[in-house]
Amino acid sequence: xxxxxxxxxxxxxxxxxxxxxxxxxxxxxxxxxxxxxxxxxxxxxxxxxxxxxxxxxxxxxxxxxxxxxxxxxxxxxxxxxxxxxxxxxxxxxxxxxxxxxxxxxxxxxxxxxxxxxxxxxxxxxxxxxxxxxxxxxxxxxxxxxxxxxxxxxxxxxxxxxxxxxxxxxxxxxxxxxxxxxxxxxxxxxxxxxxxxxxxxxxxxxxxxxxxxxxxxxxxxxxxxxxxxxxxxxxxx
Amino acid sequence: xxxxxxxxxxxxxxxxxxxxxxxxxxxxxxxxxxxxxxxxxxxxxxxxxxxxxxxxxxxxxxxxxxxxxxxxxxxxxxxxxxxxxxxxxxxxxxxxxxxxxxxxxxxxxxxxxxxxxxxxxxxxxxxxxxxxxxxxxxxxxxxxxxxxxxxxxxxxxxxxxxxxxxxxxxxxxxxxxxxxxxxx
Numbered sequence: 253x254x255x256x257x258x259x260x261x262x263x264x265x266x267x268x269x270x271x272x273x274x275x276x277x278x279x280x281x282x283x284x285x286x287x288x289x290x291x292x293x294x295x296x297x298x299x300x301x302x303x304x305x306x307x308x309x310x311x312x313x314x315x316x317x318x319x320x321x322x323x324x325x326x327x328x329x330x331x332x333x334x335x336x337x338x339x340x341x342x343x344x345x346x347x348x349x350x351x352x353x354x355x356x357x358x359x360x361x362x363x364x365x366x367x368x369x370x371x372x373x374x375x376x377x378x379x380x381x382x383x384x385x386x387x388x389x390x391x392x393x394x395x396x397x398x399x400x401x402x403x404x405x406x407x408x409x410x411x412x413x414x415x416x417x418x419x420x421x422x423x424x425x426x427x428x429x430x431x432x433x434x435x436x437x438x439x440x441x442x443x444x445x446x447x448x449x450x451x452x453x454x455x456x457x458x459x460x461x462x463x464x465x466x467x468x469x470x471x472x473x474x475x476x477x478x479x480x481x482x483x484x485x486x487x488x
Numbered sequence: 489x490x491x492x493x494x495x496x497x498x499x500x501x502x503x504x505x506x507x508x509x510x511x512x513x514x515x516x517x518x519x520x521x522x523x524x525x526x527x528x529x530x531x532x533x534x535x536x537x538x539x540x541x542x543x544x545x546x547x548x549x550x551x552x553x554x555x556x557x558x559x560x561x562x563x564x565x566x567x568x569x570x571x572x573x574x575x576x577x578x579x580x581x582x583x584x585x586x587x588x589x590x591x592x593x594x595x596x597x598x599x600x601x602x603x604x605x606x607x608x609x610x611x612x613x614x615x616x617x618x619x620x621x622x623x624x625x626x627x628x629x630x631x632x633x634x635x636x637x638x639x640x641x642x643x644x645x646x647x648x649x650x651x652x653x654x655x656x657x658x659x660x661x662x663x664x665x666x667x668x669x670x671x672x
Contacts, residue, residue, distance in 0.1 A: 348582070355671070
C-alpha cells in the first residue's frame with residue numbers, strides 16, 4: 253500500500269514513524285499548534301493540532317500517519333474548537349498584548365489571529381503570578397505561560413539541565429524553576445540554553461532587549477502564521 | 489411610489505475605563521466620517537455631548553473596561569437602549585491596562601496612591617458620596633452584559649473600525665483579516 257493519506261482531500265506522502273503534523277508540515281500544510289515543536293518529542297497537551305482521523309478527533313502531533321487515513325484539518329468545526337481552546341488560554345493567564353514585548357512575535361497571538369478570535373469570550377481569571385527577575389540576563393513573566401512545556405523539554409532533553417518543570421495538577425498546573433529558592437538565578441540557566449530560545453509566548457524574555465523590532469516589522473506583522481511554513485525554525 | 493426615506497441609524501459612543509484612544513482612532517477614519525454620516529447620526533457621544541442614550545438607539549460603541557460602579561451603570565444603560573453593542577479596544581475586551589491592578593488589593597492601591605506615596609503628606613482617600621466606588625477588580629464588558637461585536641486593538645486602527653462599521657451597515661458579519669486584526 254502506498255505511503256500516503258489524505259488531508260482535507262489532498263494526498264500527503266509520509267515516511268514510517270512520521271506523525272500527521274510532521275508529514276503535513278513537510279507537504280506545506282499548516283495545522284495550528286502551540287505545544288508542538290519539530291525539534292522535540294511531542295507533548296500532546298495544547299490540543300490545538302487536533303484533527304479528525306477517519307471521523308475521530310485526535311492530536312496530530314502524537315498520531316502516527318498511516319496509509320489511507322482520511323484526515324480533516326481546516327474545517328469550520330475544528331477551527332471553532334481550536335478558537336475556544338485559544339480563548340481559554342487567554343483568560344486563564346494574564347495576556348495583555350499591548351504591554352508585552354513578545355507581541356507581534358507571539359505564537360499564541362498569531363494563532364488567535366489565524367483563528368479569527370475577536371474576543372476572549374470567557375470570564376477572565378486574572379490570576380496572581382509574580383514575575384521572576386532574579387536572573388541577570390533573563391526575566392520570567394509567568395503571567396503569559398500557556399504550559400506548552402517547550403522550555404521543560406528543551407532544558408531536560410537538549411541542555412541536560414532540567415531547569416524548568418510543570419508542577420501541580422489540573423487548573424493549578426504551573427511552571428516552576430528547579431531550585432531550592434525557586435529563583436532562576438539559583439540555577440545554571442544561561443542565555444545560550446536551548447530553553448532560552450523556545451518559548452512561544454512572552455514568558456522567557458531576554459533583559460534589555462525588549463521592543464527592539466518596531467511594529468510593522470515583527471515576525472507576524474506581515475506574514476500570518478501558517479502562510480509560510482516555518483515550523484523548522486520555530487522559536488526566537 | 490416614492491422609495492421610503494432611509495432612516496439614519498442612531499449610534500452612541502462612550503469611554504468607560506479607557507483613555508479615549510479608541511475614540512481618537514475612530515476619528516482616524518478621516519473623510520470617511522462624511523460617508524458614515526450619510527448612514528448614521530450620533531446620539532450620546534463625546535462628539536455630541538448628548539448625556540442620555542436614546543431609548544431606541546441602534547448601535548452602542550463602548551471603549552474601556554469597568555473599573556467603578558458608574559462604569560457598570562453606564563454599560564447597563566447602553567445595553568438597555570442599544571440594539572447592537574460593540575466593545576472597542578483592549579480595555580473593553582480584556583480589561584487592558586487598568587486591569588493590571590487586578591492582582592493587588594484595592595485598599596493597598598488607594599493607600600499607596602493617596603496616602604503613602606512620596607509628596608502626599610497625610611493625604612486622605614477621597615470618600616465624597618458623589619464619587620463612584622471603585623470595583624475590586626477591573627472587568628471587561630462581556631463579563632457583565634452581552635456584547636454583540638468586538639473590535640480588538642490598542643487602539644484598533646481607523647481602518648479596522650471602518651471595516652466593522654461598514655460590514656454592519658451592509659448587513660454582513662464583521663470580519664477583520666490579517667493586518668486589521670491585532671491585539672496591540
